[in-house]
Amino acid sequence: MKAAVIPEVNGRWELLDVPMPQPGPGEVLIKVAACGMCVNDVMATRGQIPFPAITPAITGHEPVGEVVELGRGVTSRAVGDRVGATWVRATCGRCDYCRLGLPVTGQSVFNCVAPVTTGFSVQGGHAEYLVAGADETVLIPDGLSAELAAPVLCAGYTSWSALCQAEPGPGERVAVLGVGGLGHLALQFSHTCGYETVAMTNSAEKHELAGKLGADFVVGSGAELREAGGADVILVTAPSYSAATEAMQGLRVGGRLVLAGIDPDESFVIPPAVVYPFFAQGNRILGATHNGLPYLREALRLVAEGRVTPMVEVFEMAEVADAVDRVGKGDVRFRAVVKY
Ligand SMILES: NC(=O)c1ccc[n+]([C@@H]2O[C@H](COP(=O)([O-])OP(=O)(O)OC[C@H]3O[C@@H](n4cnc5c(N)ncnc54)[C@H](OP(=O)(O)O)[C@@H]3O)[C@@H](O)[C@H]2O)c1
Ligand SMILES: [Zn+2]
Ligand SMILES: [Zn+2]
Structure with missing residues (x-):
């Protein structure tokens, strides 16, 4: 063969x-x-x-x-x-x-x-x-x-597992960091479940597509997400823990950051307390896989x-x-x- x-x-x-x-x-x-x-x-x-x-x-x-x-x-x-x-x-x-x-x-x-x-x-x-x-x-x-x-056998399986891992509740807002194989499915899963859905992307050319995939709006960073009112859930599907760290400042009180992306090189770091007071926010960091x-x-x-x-x-x-x-x-x- x-x-x-x-x-x-x-x-x-x-x-x-x-x-x-x-x-x-x-x-x-x-x-x-x-x-x-x-x-x-x-x-x-x-x-x-x-x-x-x-x-x-x-x-x-x-x-x-x-x-x-x-x-x-x-x-x-x-x-x-x-x-x-x-x-x-x-x-x-x-x-x-x-x-x-x-x-x-x-x-x-x-x-x-x-x-x-x-x-x-x-x-x-x-x-x-x-x-x-x-x-x-x-x-x-x-x-x-x-x-x-x-x-679906990996990208869909992982992104659906990640969304479920966050246990979003009615009326919550879900942001997806990275619009790629996992992320484009995560946007659709979130949208079809009725959550307000935000795409977080570095790629300007993906903005329009992200809307078609179910994003209610698009941001370029955690800082922008915070400006826009933050999200209850951030699904990290980008292969970058530094991008996940930056995204954290967009988490609402009681929010969940789900690390589905795998960064082979860098550590995941909680931002300095003056930027993002993790100790006070009641937030959780979770992993997700199959x-x-x-x-x-x-x-x-x-x-x-x-x-x-x-x-x-x-x-x-x-x-x-x-x-x-x-x-x-x-x-x-x-x-x-x-x-x-
Ligand atoms: N947990 C698991 O069991 C599991 C299973 C499969 C895959 N994974 C991991 O999931 C991640 C995504 O896999 P994939 O197949 O969806 O990859 P992909 O198609 O390449 O998509 C990843 C997306 O992340 C963004 N991105 C890429 N490099 C980045 C960087 N340095 N900083 C910030 N954003 C970046 C890009 O989106 P924008 O252009 O929108 O920024 C890119 O389209 C990988 O880390 C992979 O190893 C995990
Ligand atoms: Zn895979
Ligand atoms: Zn065994």
């Missing part, structure tokens, strides 16, 4: 012939139709987060495709099912963390001693075929195309119902290296999806 292989750290992705994976007991073989490209795929390519620990290095954790073969003992999936796989698929089941009995989430990766992670510990979805445990896959709602479902499959199912349902629509740029598999370049430059509006 053909797969997009990362030859080395900072290498340009190459479309190569690699051995076809075979489904073992309990596994299914998926013919990948499309795989979204998360900025984390680019960060892994650059070695900013761990490079895939697999040879050949094939990443990608937003794959959607069709089950074409069942391994021994599979009962929960059938040939012809349309399925997706997410970043975190399974845990070791034996370590101290696993003994807590928590669901498989993004948290599992950093606590289980041997998690199974698509495109990091096992082959990812930027390939014509992928093997996954049958019960590690999710069914894609009927009528939802692979190209639109793919971004918070459990019920959140993914809800996100998929909102997309299948047309209440939220990923904006994607679709690439042919021969163009995969160009897609990486464009994602790396932040040029894509708003998720690159590669067809296989």
Whole structure:
């Protein structure tokens, strides 16, 4: 089969012939139709987060495709099912963390001693075929195309989890910092849930689009947000903790700042008390990741119902290296999806 292989750290992705994976007991073989490209795929390519620990290095954790073969003992999936796989698929089941009995989430990766992670510990979805445990896959709602479902498997899953993590209440205002893969979905999720929604972006050319995605208004910084009355929730989807620090001054009393973006380099800092008196505001800082499959199912349902629509740029598999370049430059509006 053909797969997009990362030859080395900072290498340009190459479309190569690699051995076809075979489904073992309990596994299914998926013919990948499309795989979204998360900025984390680019960060892994650059070695900013761990490079895939697999040879050949094939990443990608937003794959959607069709089950074409069942391994021994599979009962929960059938040939012809349309399925997706997410970043975190399974845990070791034996370590101290696993003994807590928590669901498989993004948290599992950093606590289980041997998690199974698509495109990091096992082959990812930027390939014509992928093997996954049958019960590690999710069914894609009927009528939802692979190209639109793919971004939900990480970007949608994370941004919906982040919004829910903040527990917004009726009449609250939600700001989204960073209008990219995660952020453009976060704006739509917030808007469709009826919250007053604010986009925080550095990019003037995204202002109009942000409005179309559900932003009631757009600001360029936390200082501007404060001028505009602040927000109860700020969802940080930018990969910058310094931008998150600046945004904090736009938090209303009792507000929640949710760090979904990952900054590989800098620490998150609470601003000096004269700028922002954190000690007095009753605010909370939360993290968010893939918070459990019920959140993914809800996100998929909102997309299948047309209440939220990923904006994607679709690439042919021969163009995969160009897609990486464009994602790396932040040029894509708003998720690159590669067809296989
Ligand atoms: N928590 C999780 O489990 C999880 C899962 C997936 C991804 N992530 C993280 O989420 C973040 C976003 O991923 P993505 O795929 O949505 O990336 P993306 O498509 O590149 O979008 C990120 C957006 O953030 C803004 N931005 C970029 N660099 C910035 C900087 N230095 N300072 C301030 N703003 C900046 C830009 O928006 P504007 O042009 O609007 O300013 C950009 O479009 C990344 O950090 C990624 O690692 C986390
Ligand atoms: Zn991702
Ligand atoms: Zn474990």
